[in-house]
Amino acid sequence: xxxxxxxxxxxxxxxxxxxxxxxxxxxxxxxxxxxxxxxxxxxxxxxxxxxxxxxxxxxxxxxxxxxxxxxxxxxxxxxxxxxxxxxxxxxxxxxxxxxxxxxxxxxxxxxxxxxxxxxxxxxxxxxxxxxxxxxxxxxxxxxxxxxxxxxxxxxxxxxxxxxxxxxxxxxxxxxxxxxxxxxxxxxxxxxxxxxxxxxxxxxxxxxxxxxxxxxxxxxxxxxxxxxxxxxxxxxxxxxxxxxxxxxxxxxxxxxxxxxxxxx
Amino acid sequence: xxxxxxxxxxxxxxxxxxxxxxxxxxxxxxxxxxxxxxxxxxxxxxxxxxxxxxxxxxxxxxxxxxxxxxxxxxxxxxxxxxxxxxxxxxxxxxxxxxxxxxxxxxxxxxxxxxxxxxxxxxxxxxxxxxxxxxxxxxxxxxxxxxxxxxxxxxxxxxxxxxxxxxxxxxxxxxxxxxxxxxxxxxxxxxxxxxxxxxxxxxxxxxxxxxxxxxxxxxxxxxxxxxxxxxxxxxxxxxxxxxxxxxxxxxxxxxxxxxxxxxxxxxxxxxxxxxxxxxxxxxxxxxxxxxxxxxxxxxxxxxxxxxxxxxxxxxxxxxxxxxxxxxxxxxxxxxxxxxxxxxxxxxxxxxxxxxxxxxxxxxxxxxxxxxxxxxxxxxxxxxxxxxxxxxxxxxxxxxxxxxxxxxxxxxxxxxxxxxxxxxxxxxxxxxxxxxxxxxxxxx
Numbered sequence: 241x242x243x244x245x246x247x248x249x250x251x252x253x254x255x256x257x258x259x260x261x262x263x264x265x266x267x268x269x270x271x272x273x274x275x276x277x278x279x280x281x282x283x284x285x286x287x288x289x290x291x292x293x294x295x296x297x298x299x300x301x302x303x304x305x306x307x308x309x310x311x312x313x314x315x316x317x318x319x320x321x322x323x324x325x326x327x328x329x330x331x332x333x334x335x336x337x338x339x340x341x342x343x344x345x346x347x348x349x350x351x352x353x354x355x356x357x358x359x360x361x362x363x364x365x366x367x368x369x370x371x372x373x374x375x376x377x378x379x380x381x382x383x384x385x386x387x388x389x390x391x392x393x394x395x396x397x398x399x400x401x402x403x404x405x406x407x408x409x410x411x412x413x414x415x416x417x418x419x420x421x422x423x424x425x426x427x428x429x430x431x432x433x434x435x436x437x438x439x440x441x442x443x444x445x446x447x448x449x450x451x452x453x454x455x456x457x458x459x460x461x462x463x464x465x466x467x468x469x470x471x472x473x474x475x476x477x478x479x480x481x482x483x484x485x486x487x488x489x490x491x492x493x494x495x496x497x498x499x500x501x502x503x
Numbered sequence: 504x505x506x507x508x509x510x511x512x513x514x515x516x517x518x519x520x521x522x523x524x525x526x527x528x529x530x531x532x533x534x535x536x537x538x539x540x541x542x543x544x545x546x547x548x549x550x551x552x553x554x555x556x557x558x559x560x561x562x563x564x565x566x567x568x569x570x571x572x573x574x575x576x577x578x579x580x581x582x583x584x585x586x587x588x589x590x591x592x593x594x595x596x597x598x599x600x601x602x603x604x605x606x607x608x609x610x611x612x613x614x615x616x617x618x619x620x621x622x623x624x625x626x627x628x629x630x631x632x633x634x635x636x637x638x639x640x641x642x643x644x645x646x647x648x649x650x651x652x653x654x655x656x657x658x659x660x661x662x663x664x665x666x667x668x669x670x671x672x673x674x675x676x677x678x679x680x681x682x683x684x685x686x687x688x689x690x691x692x693x694x695x696x697x698x699x700x701x702x703x704x705x706x707x708x709x710x711x712x713x714x715x716x717x718x719x720x721x722x723x724x725x726x727x728x729x730x731x732x733x734x735x736x737x738x739x740x741x742x743x744x745x746x747x748x749x750x751x752x753x754x755x756x757x758x759x760x761x762x763x764x765x766x767x768x769x770x771x772x773x774x775x776x777x778x779x780x781x782x783x784x785x786x787x788x789x790x791x792x793x794x795x796x797x798x799x800x801x802x803x804x805x806x807x808x809x810x811x812x813x814x815x816x817x818x819x820x821x822x823x824x825x826x827x828x829x830x831x832x833x834x835x836x837x838x839x840x841x842x843x844x845x846x847x848x849x850x851x852x853x854x855x856x857x858x859x860x861x862x863x864x865x866x867x868x869x870x871x872x873x874x875x876x877x878x879x880x881x882x883x884x885x886x887x888x889x890x891x892x893x894x895x896x897x898x899x900x901x902x903x904x905x906x907x908x909x910x911x912x913x914x915x916x917x918x919x920x921x922x923x924x925x926x927x928x929x930x931x932x933x934x935x936x937x938x939x940x941x942x943x944x945x
Contacts, residue, residue: 277569
């Protein structure tokens with residue numbers, strides 16, 4: 241943990257005349273939210289360990305515009321998109337990895353028509369490829385035999401049909417992967433998508449994150465694994481609501497891998 | 504003298520098919536009120552979707568009980584129509600069981616129609632029980648109060664009546680065949696109606712003939728009435744499921760369309776060479792684009808086709824996280840409201856000799872409230888669930904766009920989020936210059 245993180249920026253890379261293997265898109269949550277920053281750092285520790293030449297945009301990165309678009313503000317979305325595309329294209333970015341499924345979806349699906357064409361991967365896919373090519377090896381470590389359930393983020397699962405990469409990673413930890421009654425294409429939303437993260441829920445009789453946390457707790461997990469900073473927040477709040485925070489942890493897949501490595 | 508029958512049959516057939524054709528034209532006219540959208544790309548993928556999802560019912564069986572029963576009804580409906588063809592020919596030229604020259608094949612056909620009719624009958628009765636006795640949540644939901652609930656039951660009653668008449672007709676025919684009366688010579692196999700046939704023992708031949716003819720006429724008239732009922736009913740899905748799955752969005756569910764009208768303006772804003780005081784381009788007499796949708800004419804024609812196709816099964820609503828947690832949003836209601844408003848607009852056009860006269864109403868507010876729209880998490884559960892690839896989400900998003908871009912009517916907290924993005928490129932109030940601070944924090 242004491243080892244300092246190596247986080248080069250695209251500007252520094254350019255100054256050295258280098259093009260990184262992959263651009264790590266940190267996202268707003270990953271940059272500013274205290275909980276999500278831990279995910280960002282866990283992912284960077286893995287990248288450092290696997291000697292992946294990556295770079296971030298740092299202060300040149302801006303919101304992808306996802307919450308603005310889903311709130312209905314197409315203007316603001318396209319403004320953000322055009323600005324980001326100008327920066328990304330100026331650096332001739334080819335491949336982008338991100339730990340946020342919302343950024344992932346927007347960069348992958350909605351930027352190309354606006355002139356931003358990149359190979360975009362979610363960090364769970366990227367981690368899986370590191371393991372598949374033996375650039376990274378892991379053993380279960382502290383997660384061996386633990387009951388872990390995975391919550392499918394809507395913008396990773398249904399939106400982009402990525403269901404297996406996160407599950408493969410959990411299984412590589414020799415953990416016991418337990419499925420919720422609603423999973424994969426039938427997975428229930430955590431309640432944060434569509435800009436709900438930034439507003440109070442409309443009147444109803446229950447919070448969506450509590451409903452989803454109940455699904456997760458039914459599997460009697462030791463860890464609820466997530467692959468999205470928003471889902472992480474919603475499920476952490478849900479676990480607190482159910483007063484289970486002493487027994488059940490909510491962790492990102494990147495944190496599981498990093499912790500298994502004692503990184 | 505028997506020509507009278509054939510002429511009567513012909514008139515009924517022309518009236519039945521003619522009235523339906525008039526109404527189909529209205530549906531097409533109404534769908535064309537929608538904005539243009541190009542869905543002619545990737546035809547092979549589209550045909551494949553239609554074959555798998557509409558013809559192959561692949562999404563129906565995700566819920567196995569309803570799915571399998573539905574397949575019985577659907578296959579029954581399609582196959583028994585071969586029998587309807589025979590009925591039409593018999594009716595028009597005065598033959599009796601004109602296909603009976605097929606011999607053994609005819610036996611197989613009639614036999615399988617009977618088995619299917621029986622399966623349809625059983626399935627439909629189970630459907631009625633699910634709706635009215637077990638009262639599954641999605642069937643007693645508040646969306647369905649009034650006409651939609653009756654509509655669903657009428658369709659099922661209709662099918663019970665049609666299948667019963669078909670079997671009764673065959674039973675009477677079989678009874679007369681056994682007695683070798685007149686033109687009722689021994690043809691066909693009757694694996695189901697042979698058990699009904701003994702009912703006629705002891706009845707006079709003329710009474711049984713009357714029952715057979717009566718069931719024949721009621722059956723074919725019933726089918727024509729049912730055909731015309733479609734226009735007024737959610738049951739239109741039996742036809743529209745095919746074009747609907749063909750024209751459905753092929754993009755990943757997470758990809759929302761980028762508004763082209765916005766792209767033009769944003770590009771102009773970001774162009775350093777653009778003159779902000781320049782006079783509008785010469786083609787500026789065109790009506791300025793309206794952003795988003797407040798009424799059905801602002802939606803695209805595929806969204807309107809979606810609305811006519813929806814059969815109100817409610818799988819979308821039962822999987823919607825907002826609806827499950829007591830919010831007002833119901834994706835099914837979004838589709839039902841869109842159709843109701845479209846029909847209202849269509850009737851307005853009919854009344855006013857082909858042009859729409861403003862009625863002071865709109866889809867937004869009069870049908871769908873902002874509270875419903877703001878409850879959506881854009882999770883795509885409704886889109887994933889729909890057995891015929893309808894997208895309630897695309898309508899919700901277009902209506903949010905109208906609220907935000909035309910009316911600046913977003914909830915306060917969302918306005919704050921958007922202001923932050925405008926000012927500091929993050930949805931929260933953090934300085935963009937601090938984006939990399941995490942690197943050095945412990």
